[in-house]
Amino acid sequence: MTSRDNNENGDLAAGRALVAAEARADESTVEAALRPRSLAELIGQSRVRDQLGLVLEAARSRGRPPDHVLLSGPPGLGKTTLAMIIATELNAPLRVTSGPAIQHAGDLAAILSSLTEGEVLFLDEIHRMSRPAEEMLYMAMEDFRVDVVVGKGPGATAIPLEIPPFTLVGATTRSGLLPGPLRDRFGFTAHLEYYEVDELEQIVLRSAKLLDVPVTREGAREIASRSRGTPRIANRLLRRVRDYAQVRGDGVVRLETARAALALYEVDEEGLDRLDRAVLDALCRRFNGGPVGLGTLAVAVGEERETVEEVAEPFLVRKGFLARTPRGRVATQAAWRQLGLTAPADAAAPTEPTLFDVEDPDDGR
Numbered sequence: 001m002t003s004r005d006n007n008e009n010g011d012l013a014a015g016r017a018l019v020a021a022e023a024r025a026d027e028s029t030v031e032a033a034l035r036p037r038s039l040a041e042l043i044g045q046s047r048v049r050d051q052l053g054l055v056l057e058a059a060r061s062r063g064r065p066p067d068h069v070l071l072s073g074p075p076g077l078g079k080t081t082l083a084m085i086i087a088t089e090l091n092a093p094l095r096v097t098s099g100p101a102i103q104h105a106g107d108l109a110a111i112l113s114s115l116t117e118g119e120v121l122f123l124d125e126i127h128r129m130s131r132p133a134e135e136m137l138y139m140a141m142e143d144f145r146v147d148v149v150v151g152k153g154p155g156a157t158a159i160p161l162e163i164p165p166f167t168l169v170g171a172t173t174r175s176g177l178l179p180g181p182l183r184d185r186f187g188f189t190a191h192l193e194y195y196e197v198d199e200l201e202q203i204v205l206r207s208a209k210l211l212d213v214p215v216t217r218e219g220a221r222e223i224a225s226r227s228r229g230t231p232r233i234a235n236r237l238l239r240r241v242r243d244y245a246q247v248r249g250d251g252v253v254r255l256e257t258a259r260a261a262l263a264l265y266e267v268d269e270e271g272l273d274r275l276d277r278a279v280l281d282a283l284c285r286r287f288n289g290g291p292v293g294l295g296t297l298a299v300a301v302g303e304e305r306e307t308v309e310e311v312a313e314p315f316l317v318r319k320g321f322l323a324r325t326p327r328g329r330v331a332t333q334a335a336w337r338q339l340g341l342t343a344p345a346d347a348a349a350p351t352e353p354t355l356f357d358v359e360d361p362d363d364g365r
C-alpha cells in the first residue's frame with residue numbers, strides 16, 4: 001500500500017468518524033474535528049505558516065521550548081487551531097485556558113505550577129485577564145518563576161516558585177488592549193489576516209470531504225465568497241447548505257443550492273449577515289450615518305458591544321462600509337449604497353482599515 005493510499009484510507013476513516021460524531025454531537029465538536037492538525041495541512045496564512053515553521057523548527061533542533069507566541073486577529077481565523085498545531089509540531093502537551101477564567105493571580109499560579117517541562121499553555125482572550133494575574137504572568141514568561149503571596153497585610157510574604165520552561169501561546173482579538181510589557185514578552189507575534197476566496201474555497205472542499213458532503217467547485221466557491229474571509233463561517237455555511245441540499249435538493253452542494261440556501265439564511269452576496277446589516281441599518285437610518293459611539297450603536301442593534309466591535313465591525317471596516325473615527329463610527333458612501341439608500345453629500349469615503357485601538361467617545365470603561 002502506498003503512502004497516498006494510506007492517507008486516503010486515513011481520510012476516509014476520519015470522514016466516517018466525523019459523520020458519526022456529527023450525528024450525535026453539537027457544532028463545536030464538529031468544528032474541532034475539522035481543524036487542520038499540522039502546519040502542512042493549514043490552508044492560507046502563508047506568511048504566518050512560514051515564520052512559525054521556522055521558529056518551531058529552530059526550537060526543535062535546539063531541544064528547547066520556543067519563544068512565547070502571540071496570535072492576534074478577528075474570531076474564527078484559526079488562533080485555537082494554530083495553538084494546537086504548535087503543540088503537535090513540538091510533540092508537547094497542550095493546556096488550554098482563557099483570560100476570563102483567570103480572575104485571580106492564584107488561579108494562574110495553580111496552572112503554571114502544574115505545567116510540565118516544554119508544555120504549551122494556550123491562553124485564549126489573553127486581554128481579558130485580571131491585572132494581578134497579568135503581572136504574575138510577566139515574571140513567569142521571563143524568568144520561569146512566580147512569587148506566590150501568602151498571608152495579608154504587613155505579615156504577607158512572597159514565596160518564589162520555580163516553573164518548568166514552557167511556551168505560552170496567547171490569543172487575542174484585541175492586541176491593542178494588551179499592555180506594552182506583556183506584548184514585549186512574546187518573542188513571536190503573528191497577526192492573522194482574513195482569508196482570500198481561493199483559500200476559503202479550498203477549506204470548504206477539504207471540510208466537505210471530511211464531512212462526506214458531495215460538493216461541486218462552483219458550490220464551494222459560492223460558499224467561500226460569502227464567508228466574510230473567515231474559515232469558521234465557511235464551515236458553518238457549508239453545513240447549512242448541506243442541510244438544504246439534503247432536504248430540498250439531491251444532496252449535492254451545487255451553485256444553485258448554495259445560492260438558495262444562503263438566501264434563506266439571510267447571508268447576502270457580500271457575505272453580510274443579519275448583524276452586519278443591522279449595524280449598517282442603525283448607523284444610516286437611526287443615526288444618519290454617524291458619527292456614533294460604539295456603546296450606543298450596540299444598544300441600537302440589541303447586542304453586546306464586544307460582539308459588535310469584535311465580530312461585525314472588523315469585517316465592515318475591511319469591506320469599506322464603516323469607518324472608525326475619533327468621534328465615533330461613521331457609515332461610508334458604500335454602506336448607504338449597500339442598503340439601497342442615497343448617501344448624504346457629506347458621507348465618508350471608505351478609509352484605510354483601522355481595526356484596532358480606536359478610541360470610542362462613549363466608551364464607559
Ligand SMILES: Nc1ncnc2c1ncn2[C@@H]1O[C@H](COP(=O)(O)OP(=O)(O)OP(=O)(O)O)[C@@H](O)[C@H]1O
Nearest residue numbers: 031034035043075076077078079080081203231232
Ligand atoms: N487555515 C485553516 N484551514 C482550514 N480550516 C481552518 C483554518 N483556520 C481555521 N479553520 C477552521 O475554522 C474553525 C475556527 O478556527 P479556530 O477555532 O482556530 O479560530 P479562532 O481564531 O481560535 O477563533 P476564536 O478566537 O473565535 O476562538 C476551525 O474549526 C477550523 O476547522
